[in-house]
Amino acid sequence: MSKHLIHLTVNGKEHELTVASNELLLNVLRDRLYLTGSKYGCGVGDCGACSILHGDESVLSCLVLAVEADGWDITTVEGLADGDQLNPVQQAFLDNSAVQCGFCVPGMVITSTALLRENDDPSEAEIKDYLRGNYCRCTGYVAMIKSVMDAAAKMRGE
Amino acid sequence: MTVIGTDVARLDGIAKLTGKQQYTGDILIPGMMHAVLLRSPHPHAEIIKIDTSEAEKMGAVCLTYDDILINGQAVVYNERSVSVPAATYRDRTILPNKARHLYEPIAAVAADTEELAYKALQAVKVEYRVLQPVYDPQEAMEEGAPQLYDKVYLGDKEVDICNNIGVSRNISQGDVEAGFARADRIFEQDFELPRIYHAQLETKGCVVAPEPDGGITVWATAQSIHGNRQLLGRALNLPLSKINVKKIAIGGAFGSSIQVNTVTPICAALALKARRPVKLISSREEDFYSHQKYPVRFHVKMGVTNEGMITAAELSALVDFGAHQVQPLPFLGCVAGWFASLYQYGGNIGFHGTAVYTNKTPCCAMQGYGNPQTNFAIESMIDIISGEMGFDAIEFRLKNYRGVGHEFWGQGPTIRTIIKSCGVEESLLKGREIMGWSGRGRHTDKQGRIRHGLGVARGFHTSGTGGPKEGEVIDYSSAFIKINEDGSVDVVTPVMDLGGGTWDAIAKFVSEVLQVPLQRVGLSPTDTKSTAYDVCTHATRGVYCGGGAAYHVALEVRKKLLETAGRLLNEHAENLELVRDDDLGQGVVYVKGLRDNQMTVGEIARQAQINSWGTLQYAGSYRQKNCPPCFTTHFVEVAVDTLTGEITIPKVLIYGDCGTVVNPELFGGQLIGSFGRGMAYTLYENLTMNEEGGFTTKPQAASEPIYTSQPVKDGELLNHGALADYKLPTSSEMPLIENVLVRHTDTYEPTGPFGAKGIAESAIASVQAAIANAIYNAIGIRFYRLPITPEIVLQAIQKKAVK
Amino acid sequence: MGSRILLSDFAYLAPTTLAEALQILAEKQAVKILAGGTDLLLRMKLGTISHVDYVMDIKHIKELNYACLCDEKQCGSTANGAFCIGPTATLNQIAKNGDLSRLFPAQREAILAMAATSVRNRGTMAGNICNASPVADSAIPAICYGAALTLQSRRGKRIVALEDFFRGPGETELEKDEMLVNIALPVPPADSGAAFIKKSRVKPDIAKISLGVFIERDGTLIKRCRIAMGSVAPLPLYVQKISEGLAGLEMNEQLIAKTAQMVKAALKPISDLRTNQEYRRAISSVLVEEGLRLAWRNAGGELK
Ligand SMILES: Cc1cc2nc3c(=O)[nH]c(=O)nc-3n(C[C@H](O)[C@H](O)[C@H](O)COP(=O)(O)OP(=O)(O)OC[C@H]3O[C@@H](n4cnc5c(N)ncnc54)[C@H](O)[C@@H]3O)c2cc1C
C-alpha cells in the first residue's frame, strides 16, 4: 500500500488530502468530502450512478483511483446548480417530471450535462446513445430524453 | 382550479436533482462502524462452528448465531409482515445456524472502515457440514430429496414441512367440470416464467445508531417504516418505543423492500453489540442474492363455446420460492385472484397452487405480486384461443372480461370488492383505432427479413388491499395534519414514496380539501415515533389508501377549521364557505354569499392560538373498504429480424385507468417505466444458475462448454451477481419517444380520494403477453416461456422452416 | 462480492517518462500497467486477477498520449503512412479524431460501439488490446486494417502484427518487461473500404459476436480482403485462409453467400452467458454477408 498527497478541485473548492493507493475516487468524494450525491450502483462501470465531470467529460468515479485524480477539476451533481438556479438539464428534468426514485438522477444529469457541453443540438438518437451507460430502473428514460432535448433547446435560446 | 390533475414539480425534485436527497447509504455518523457479511460458500450446509477470535483481535465486532439468541432461543420470524400472523409462515432468524442458499449471510463483522471489516471477515473461520442441495422445485418434492426444513411456524403453530412443500392452496368456485362439459373446445397449455432480479438502483442497506436509552435509531431501504420497526422489536426483544425507524428516500424498490431487508436486523443487532453506529450496505453482487422475483410454472386449461364464451378455467401454478418464505402463501392466493378476476369463466374457476422450498435465493414480491406471471399465461391463452377459433382477440376479451358490477379479488380469495369503475372497454376500443388493429394482418401474410406484428393484452392490479371485511392482509393507513398559525399546513404521513409521486398526491389531496395552495403544504420528515401505523407502500395502495387516509384526516381538520371560523364569524359552520384565494396565497373562509366578511385560514388558526382554543389539527387512522382494480391495456408493435432473431419495439400504446389522474406526468412515468421493465422481463432478464450439484444431476440440456472467465460455484448465478452480465434495457433500447403513446381512460372511482385509484403495478401486468402476442402476429410462433431472446427466436424460426 | 471498495494491497507508481516505466517493468515483480483502468480496476475489484504488487499508471508519460497521422516509418507504417495511436490515447480521443474518422470509419464505429461514453473517456485502445479478450471490439477492425503494434522494453523494440499478438484469453506476445507503446493503422489505399458489425444483448454491452471486413477493390475484383471476428474463438480471430482466398475473385452475391458459409463452417465458437455456440454460428454467416456487402460498397464497388 502506498499513500499519496493529492489535490482535487471539486465544485470549485480546492482540497488537499492524503489517500491510500487503493482508495476509489467515488468513496473519497462520498466518505471524505461528504459529497454523497454521486452514488454507488454497481461499482463496475455498468450503471452510471457514480458519474462525475472531470473538466467537461463524464467519468465513472467507481473505476478511478483517487490518486489518479490528482490535479483534477471535478464537478459532482452538487456543483451543477448555481446557487438556487438549477442548470438547464436539472430544470428540464424537474419540469418534465423525469425524476422518480432519483437514485440514477445524479449520474443522469451529469452525463446529460457533458453531452450538452459537447453538442448543443443533439438528436434523439444521439441522446439515447450518450445516455446508454446510465441505467434507470424507474422511468423508462422517455421523460429524461425529452428533458435533455428541452434543455438543449433552452441553451440554444429557443 | 384544482391542483389535482395538474403537473407541478415534485416535492423532492430539487433535492434529488441536486444530489442533496439523502438515501440510506448517505447517512454518515461520527464514530460509525462499517459492517460486511460473511456468506456461506455452500448452497446447503450446517454451520458447526464459527471462530471469530482472529477478527476480534483486529478490532472487529462480530455477530454470529450465538449472539442473536434471547434466553437461549432464536426468534423465528418472516421478513414480510403485511399479512395477518395466522397467514404468515415463519422460518428464519437474524442469522441462521444452517445455510440454505449460496451466499446466505451467516455472520457479520463491523470495523472502523469497510476495508478493515473485509480483512477481518477473511480471518473468521467457519466449519461447515456440507449438505446436498436441491434446486428444481419438482425434484424438491421427490422422495429422498434433501430437506431444507423439518418444521416452521404458521402463526403460533408449529407445522411440519414434508417434501419441501412450503404452501399449497386449492381454491375453487362454481363447478369447473360442468363448465368444461359445456364447452365446445378445451384448450390446455403450459407456461413458464423465469426468476429475475429487481435491480433497484440502490442496493439494500441499513444504518443503525444505538441510543443512550438502550434504543436504536434506524435508517433502512424500506417500503414500510412501521414494518421495520415491528420486526426489529420482535427480533431484538426491544419495546417498540425504543426503536425509531426514520423515513428516508429509497432508490427504487419494486417490491424488494416490502419485507424487512435481511441486512436490517443484522445491522441492528451488530450496532447493539458494538454500542456504536453501524452501517451495512450491500454490494451489487450481494444484492443479487438477497431477493428475487418468483418464478412460476403454469398449466392453464380453458373451455370455450363456439359463440366465444369461456365456460370454465383452471390454473395450476408451481412456484419455486427459494430458501425462505417471504410469503408464498398470499402469493398463491393472489395468483388465484389475478387469474379469477381477469375473465368471468362462466363462474367456474379452479386453482391449484404449490410453492416449494429450494436451495436458492428467497423470492419476494416484484411489481405485481404474481400478476405479470399470471397475466402472461392467461393473456397469451386468450390470444391462442382467439387465433384457433377465429375470434377477434379484442371482441373475445370484451365478451368475457370482468368489469363494473363484477367481483374483483384484490389480494387473493379473502379480499374482494365489487368493481365500480372500469376503463377496459374504452381502452380496447379506442386503442384498436389508434393502433390500426384491423390492418395488422396475419402472420401468414407477412414477408421479408424484418416482420412487424401488433399484439394486445390487458391487465390490472388492485389499488390496495382494503375491503369490506378484514382478510389475510392488513390494510390501513394513518395521517396527522395540522394547520399552522400562518395558514400553511404540515402533513405527517408514515407512507413511503418509492418514487412514483405518492407524496405529491397526498399533498395535493390535502391542498384541495383545505384549500391551501400546494406550495404551503409541507410533508414533514418523520419516523415511526411520530406517526401511527401504515402497513406498507405495496399493492399499489399509496395513493388510494395512504392518500385516502390523508384525505379523510384532512376532512376532519377542515371540519375543525370551519367550526373555529364559525366561532370567530358568529356563524354556523354549515353556512361557511372555504375557498383558495390565489391572490392572498391562502385559503379564506366567509359566510356563504357574503364575501366581504372573510377571514384567511391563517387568521383563523392564529386566533385559535391567541384564544387558547388549540391547534387546528387531527390525527387518525383509516381503512379503505374497497380495493378497486386499476386497469391497463397494452398495444405493442414488434419488429422481428428473421435472420438474427432480434426483436425491437417500434411502437407502443399504453392505456391506463387510474380513475382521476392526480399527477399526469408521473402517471405517464409509471406507465412508461413499467413498460421498460416489462420489456426487460419479456426480452432480456433471466437469472441462470449453476445447478450442477443439484439433487439429481441431470445432464445439461446442451453438452457444451460454458466459458466464463471465473469458475462458477455450485448454486452460483452465471453472472456472478454482476450487473454487467444482467442486461437491462438502456435508453437505446426504447422506442422513439413519439412512438411511446400514453393515454388514460375517462373514469372516476367513487370510493377513491377525488375519484383516484392506483396505477403502479397494473402498468406492467399486460406488457409481457402483449409483446408475445405481437411476436406471434409477426412470425406465427408462440412463445410460452420468458425471456424471448434472439437465440430462442432464431432457433424457433429455423425449426419452423425445417418443418 | 466487494465491488464497493478495492481491497487489494498495492503500491501506486506514476512514472513520467517511458524510460522510467520500462525500468520499473524490468526491475519489479507483479507490476500491472494502468491505462484507463476500466478493465484492470474492475478485475482487481472482482478478484479475477492474480496478485498485484504495483500498479503503474502510465498516464503521466506525456510522450505516450497521441492519436494522429504520422509518416515515421519505424512504427510499421506502409507507403501511405499510418495513423498512430499512443497507449494513453482514450477511446473517445481516438474516435473524435477527424483523420481517423475519415480514413478508418470502421475503426471509429467499433470504438463507438464499446461501452458508453463515460467508459470511453477513460478506456484506451491499447488497454483493450492488451487485455486480450476475444471480445475486444477495437481489435477487430484494427486487424482488418492491418494494424501493427510496437512493443518495447529496455531490451529494445519490436513490431508485431496485431493478429499475431494474441495467444489466448488474456494472453499475449508481451513479455513481462514489455509494454505496448504504439498502435499503427496503415493508411488504406484508394478503392478500399471496411465495415464493422456488432451484435450484443443491449447496446452498451460486450459483443455476442462481432465482425470486421476490409476490402481493397480492383474494378469488379477483390484485390485484397481481411475478415476478423470477435467472440467466436479464444482470441480475436483473423479469418486468414478464407480472407486470402478471396483475392482476385469477382465480387458477387454468390461469392458472398459462399464465403459466409465457409466462415460459418470454420468457426468453433463456445457458449457463454452472453449467447450460445449455436447462435454464434447461425448468425456468423448473416454478419459476414452484411459485412462483405457493406465493405464492398464502401470501397466504391457495386453489387447486383
Ligand atoms: C462498463 C464497461 C463496458 C465495457 N464494454 C466494452 C465493450 O463493449 N467492448 C470492449 O471491447 N470492451 C469493453 N469494456 C472493457 C474495457 O473498457 C476496454 O477493454 C478498454 O479499452 C480497456 O482500456 P483501459 O485503458 O481502461 O485498460 P486498463 O484497464 O487500463 O488495462 C487493461 C489491461 O491491459 C494492460 N495494459 C494497458 N495498457 C497497456 C500497455 N500500454 N502495455 C501493456 N499492457 C497494457 C493492463 O495492465 C491491463 O491488464 C468495457 C468495460 C466496462 C467497465
Ligand code: FES
Ligand atoms: S457505480 Fe460506477 S458505474 Fe455503477
Ligand code: FES
Ligand atoms: S429514477 Fe429510479 S433509477 Fe432512475
